[in-house]
Amino acid sequence: MTAYSLLDLVPIVQGGNASQALANAADLAAHAESLGFTRYWVAEHHGMEGIASAATAVVIGHVGAATSTIRVGAGGIMLPNHSPLQIAEQFGTLDALFPGRVDLGLGRAPGSDQRVAMAIRRNLDTNSNAFPQDVLELQSFFADDGKTGIRATPGAGADVTLWILGSSLFGAQLAGMLGLPYAFASHFAPGLLDEAIDMYRRTFKPSAVLDKPHLMLGFNVFAADSDAEAELLASSQQQAFVAIRSGRGIQLPPPVPGYRESLGPQGAAMLGQVLSASAIGGPERVREQLAAFIARTGADELMLTSAMFDHQARRRSLTLAAEAMRSL
Template sequence: MDSIQPKTFHDTPLSVLDLAPVNEGTEPTDSFKNSVELAQHVEQLGFNRYWLAEHHNMPGIASSATSVIMGHIAEKTSRIRVGAGGIMLPNHATLVIAEQFGTLESLYPERIDLGLGRAPGSDQATAYALRRTLNMSVEDFPMQVNELQDYFSDNPISRVKAVPGQGLSIPIWLLGSSDFSARLAAKKGLRFSFASHFAPAYTVPALNLYRENFQPSEELEKPYAMVGVNVIAADTDEHAQFIATSLQQQFLNLRRGRPTKLQPPIQDIESEWTPMELAAIKQSLDPRSTIIGDKEKVRKGLESFIAETQADEVIISSQIYNQADRLRSYEIIGELME
């Protein structure tokens, strides 16, 4: 494999990961309106992709029917790529996903991405409600990816055809927060996206595994890795630290096993957690992949993150309670892109 050319902030595309957050005091209807506004905003700012993630039984995340909200976002925008970051494939019949994404690609040609994960995106009870069985195992995920690729091929082996879907070129990404999907993406010659925005410690090892073991395929000649990062930007460092407390509360409530709607920011976050909880949250929200601050601090953080990971692309998550603050955060990042 050719040596990796050092990447810089200005030659690295930036994208958006949206969990369609449901704010305290609001309903999913409000979340979808906010997502449309944000998608249109970042499209104008020059961001590359707008991805939505599948989660279930989470009161603060409205993107459970991921392909449906993807269609809504694609309809309300014109250029930005719209994708799943990702579809949790074990939750679904592979044919259904092929048909859904074949439909999306037919409606919005050359704008649809399909990111695939192997986690349930929820707890076991919800996984059972989705699947009616928990017989699927980690070992089945590569088989499901093979099935999906077959449905999209020009000459599928299966007697069952995906209509629409067959013969369509839809980029497939494998998503992960460990080395499993890194190895599989390398073996199959697929694009890889790593969730360093909540699993920062494994980022560089997973990327190294992917790049070192990559096997070129018809879909991809050389490795392409996108890496997730939390960014909360504001006009002052103090305001950024304040609005970041919504993200911190979200992680704290998840750790306590009590997921909630996205909470408004608070002044004294330090009084909310125990020392053990603080240690765990600092591990998940590592400053290298959770960048909070004013424009200059965010610029330095992104430059450092890209230099460390040599990511081909960076996808940014910003769990911010106030929509005006959320729009401004991405606007500041857009100003840096210029």
């Protein structure tokens, strides 16, 4: 069976606040654990009023304390924003709190616009060699091999699983060369999906942590008891995505009937393209769409994600998604 996991952006809904979003995250992680999800990840985003996971390691600690067996981690940490030593210490601390349960997905985008990136107060190196070197330095801190001349405490010897994230061929090739698991962001950037899969599998070299490729793909799932209800629930994320594409982040809005059709042919086509890795519908339609995506890609694992205005509807969607994955 293809493994299934959960990516949660910890959405702040219109009329809500970060406290509510974080409480929902802990509840959702515990629910996902009960449904057999392999891992629960949050992602680093900055300067976005609709996302409460900016302090990513802190949020992971929060959901780790609310669960007991599910793996918890970042999907991901945007490494250009940090020094490898700081990340080794943060995730070494998480490993000390939740031994053997911590994942660390690494990305090379800033997770923000240039204005916010400058406010983070780190000189962002645009040299493509910086990210691979930072990954190697981070590995060295966890391995405690002395190459850096500094010992990360906590961090040295931590059992943290590193992943390379990406939406282009760069991350796919790096993950293959380093023999690390690879997660592709097909849930919002599916354009190079097939090429990235081929690149990762073709360039993979066995390593001390992985003897064969492990590919995880992002996939949106909006499941409900009927196709019509699922289409309505999906409109909240669609509105938020259009707003981001227009250069303005918003808090997650309530669903709007007929929203996709209201965009006109060009807008609906854009939305359909960037969110093409999605299953929206009742149980049978969701099962069919999940099966088709897995058959096409041969993914070892799916990272399911969705943002819904109503928390209980989102819990129900996770339940139906897990039932669909188990039935395949």
